[in-house]
Amino acid sequence: MTSPPVSTHPPVAATGRRIAALALPALVVLAAEPLYVLVDTAVVGHLGRVPLAALAIGGQVMTLAAWLGTVVAYGTTGRAARRFGAGDRGAAVTEGVQSSWLALTVGLLIALTLQVVAGPLTRTLAGPGSEVADAAAQWLRIAALGAPGLLLAAAGNGWLRGVQDTRRPLLFVLGPNLLSALLCPLLVYPAGLGLVGSAVANAIAQTISGLLFVGALISERVPLRPLPGLIVAQLVLSRDLLIRGVAFQASFLSATAVAARFGAAAVGAHQIALQLWFFTALALDALAIAAQSLVGAALGAGDDTWARALARRTALLGGLCGIGFALLIAAGAGVVPGWFSSDAEVRDQALVAWPWFVAMQPLAGVVFALDGVLIGAGDVRYLRNLTIVAALGGFLPAIWLAHAFDLGLGGIWAGLTLFVVVRLVALLLRLRSGRWAVVGAVR
Numbered sequence: 001m002t003s004p005p006v007s008t009h010p011p012v013a014a015t016g017r018r019i020a021a022l023a024l025p026a027l028v029v030l031a032a033e034p035l036y037v038l039v040d041t042a043v044v045g046h047l048g049r050v051p052l053a054a055l056a057i058g059g060q061v062m063t064l065a066a067w068l069g070t071v072v073a074y075g076t077t078g079r080a081a082r083r084f085g086a087g088d089r090g091a092a093v094t095e096g097v098q099s100s101w102l103a104l105t106v107g108l109l110i111a112l113t114l115q116v117v118a119g120p121l122t123r124t125l126a127g128p129g130s131e132v133a134d135a136a137a138q139w140l141r142i143a144a145l146g147a148p149g150l151l152l153a154a155a156g157n158g159w160l161r162g163v164q165d166t167r168r169p170l171l172f173v174l175g176p177n178l179l180s181a182l183l184c185p186l187l188v189y190p191a192g193l194g195l196v197g198s199a200v201a202n203a204i205a206q207t208i209s210g211l212l213f214v215g216a217l218i219s220e221r222v223p224l225r226p227l228p229g230l231i232v233a234q235l236v237l238s239r240d241l242l243i244r245g246v247a248f249q250a251s252f253l254s255a256t257a258v259a260a261r262f263g264a265a266a267v268g269a270h271q272i273a274l275q276l277w278f279f280t281a282l283a284l285d286a287l288a289i290a291a292q293s294l295v296g297a298a299l300g301a302g303d304d305t306w307a308r309a310l311a312r313r314t315a316l317l318g319g320l321c322g323i324g325f326a327l328l329i330a331a332g333a334g335v336v337p338g339w340f341s342s343d344a345e346v347r348d349q350a351l352v353a354w355p356w357f358v359a360m361q362p363l364a365g366v367v368f369a370l371d372g373v374l375i376g377a378g379d380v381r382y383l384r385n386l387t388i389v390a391a392l393g394g395f396l397p398a399i400w401l402a403h404a405f406d407l408g409l410g411g412i413w414a415g416l417t418l419f420v421v422v423r424l425v426a427l428l429l430r431l432r433s434g435r436w437a438v439v440g441a442v443r
Contacts, residue, residue, distance in 0.1 A: 019290045019314060025166035027286035029157065032177040033066070036205065037275050038340075039181045040198050043188050045272075045341040049264045051195045052341060054135035056271030057125050060256045061118075061140055062202075063278075065110050065147045067245040069154030072103050074292065074375045075238040076155055080162025081296025081376060082440070089163055093220045094227070096159025099234055100217060101226045103155035107148030107210075114144035125257050132264065139199045146203035149210030156213025161293050172212035180205030240384035241375075247391040251419065254396060255412050258403045266409055269349030272340045273357055273413070280325050284365045287318050288372025295376035304437040311373040311431055315366050322365025330358045349409055356413035360420050367420055370427040379436040386426045395419035 037059065045052045076099040080092040114121075118137040126133035157169050180201045187197025217224065252274070259270035291314045298307040329336075337350035374383050395415050402411025430436060 018294060019287065019310070019317065022161070022164060022166055022290035022293055023286040025170045026161070026289040027283055029166075029169045029173045030282040030286050030289070031279065032173045033282070035279065036177045036181050036184075038279060040184055040202070041271060041275055042340050043185050044195060044198050045268070045346075047188070047194060049268050049341075049343050049346060050131055051135060052268040052271060052346070053126070053132045053260070053264045054122075054139055054195060055198065056256060056267050056274075057122050057132060057136035057260070058140040058143065058199075059271070059275075060125070060253055061114070061121060061136075062143050062147075063252065064249050065107070065144075065150055066154075067249055068106060068110070068242070069103070069151045071238050071241040071245050072099050072106075072151060073154040073158035073161075075099070075234055075241055075380075076158030077161045077289070077292045078296045078376050078378050078380075079234065079237065080159045081164075081293045082300030082378075084163045085297030085300030090222060092163050093159060093217070093222050094230070095162065095234070096155065097217055097222060097224055098227055098230045099155040099158055100152055100214065102231055102234060102238075103151035104148055107151035110147040110151075111144045114147075115141055118144070125253065126260050132260070132267075135195055139195050142196060142199035143202045146206030149203075149207035152210030153206065153213050156210075156216060160213075160216065161289055162296065164293055164297070168216055172209055172216070176205040176208040176212070179208070237378070237380065240380040244380070244384045244387040247387045251391045251395045251399075255399050255416070258399050258412060259409065261403055262408055265343065265345040266349050268341060268343070268346045269337070269353065270409055270412065272337055272346070272350050273353040273409075276329075276336070277357060277416075280329070280361060281364060281368065284318060284321055284325070284361075284368045285372070287314050287321065287365075287369045288375070290314070291369060291372035292376035295373050296378075299377055299437065299439050302439045304439050307377065307437050308434065311370070314369045314373060315431065318365035318367075318369030319362055320365070322362035325365070326358050326361035329354075329361065333358075352409045353413040356410070356417050360417045363417075363420050363424050367423050367427060370431060374427070374430065374436050377436045377438065379430070379438075382430055382436070386423060390419050390422040390426075394422050 041052070041055065044055045076095055080095040083095065084092040118140040122133040122136040122140060123130065126136060153173065156172065160166075160169050183204065184198055184201040187193045187200055188195070191197055193200065256267065256270065256274075259267040291310060294310050295307045298304070298310065333351065333354050337347040341347060371383065374380070395418065398415025398418055399412050402408065402415065405411070
């Protein structure tokens with residue numbers, strides 16, 4: 001028997017506790033995957049600069065699958081949260097069933113497609129005749145086998161967040177990632193698999209996690225058959241999030257491609273800084289997850305006043321958390337790059353990106369928090385348009401100018417900072433307008 005929904009009309013004074021109750025477990029879930037990637041980067045980094053650069057190329061391609069999973073999760077959270085806020089848990093879980101069918105289909109397509117295109121894709125990113133490209137393609141073909149599990153886990157996270165269940169996602173993500181963090185060094189070194197061992201560990205963790213989320217759906221005892229009409233409705237909502245995700249991926253893939261043109265040391269350093277940035281971004285995104293669930297539930301219950309209060313509180317908390325990360329990252333400048341590579345040139349290159357990495361943290365904290373508010377509200381068309389403008393008008397021109405004028409990693413990371421600044425200004429304007437706060441079970 002499923003539990004009844006919680007009240008969706010708490011006093012505004014309690015919103016801080018409610019945000020923390022969802023954000024802290026979400027923080028662990030969000031941090032688990034990038035933390036494992038950091039472990040993976042550290043393990044592979046000591047194989048040499050070519051395996052590290054190969055992981056940078058292959059890992060950036062697999063990040064596309066993770067972003068597709070984020071699209072599925074975020075679209076599901078908003079829809080499930082609104083139905084949960086309206087008092088219909090069964091309908092909220094049904095959103096999870098349909099998003100899981102969608103996730104499985106997309107995951108299988110990714111796994112099959114990358115078996116065919118891994119070679120040409122990595123050669124495009126790393127340059128023709130590159131030793132890095134061949135190693136990256138080998139890694140990518142194996143790691144892609146975990147794509148169905150990766151996307152199923154994302155869909156599961158989405159509907160469970162929508163019904164404000166934070167315990168099961170914590171177990172279903174953290175456990176497999178801890179197992180994989182233990183397997184990775186064992187497969188890479190004692191087992192002698194090298195870079196391939198990293199890919200095998202990735203695929204195992206993602207598959208186990210996906211199966212655990214499928215088990216959670218079965219335990220809810222709702223019909224599991226696909227409902228084409230509901231899947232189409234989810235696709236319509238996800239379309240804007242998908243376009244937004246494509247803009248992100250085009251930007252980050254371009255950044256990696258430009259870094260590769262600066263040499264193996266530069267792209268290896270870019271991998272270290274970028275994975276650390278993804279780690280802090282997803283950790284800060286814990287507030288966005290809480291905002292998605294709570295804002296969606298509030299608007300589903302017809303309470304736009306609470307939704308607006310949550311938005312302001314979440315933005316403030318995001319900025320404060322970003323300041324905390326900035327201080328930690330600045331303090332670790334002389335130590336952290338050495339955790340991931342013993343190559344002095346790679347470490348020196350990482351320090352070029354470091355000041356930009358530090359400076360953008362407080363800004364990014366507010367941006368990620370407000371992203372969550374608007375996704376929870378279903379205001380994804382505005383987010384789509386904003387991301388396209390920021391990518392085409394800021395990030396992409398900046399990184400290709402860095403290539404044209406040989407500005408190195410500093411130019412690439414200046415472009416990333418510009419990307420964050422443009423989004424921050426536009427999100428604050430949207431928050432002030434109040435046009436995002438539309439009430440009802442479905443927007």
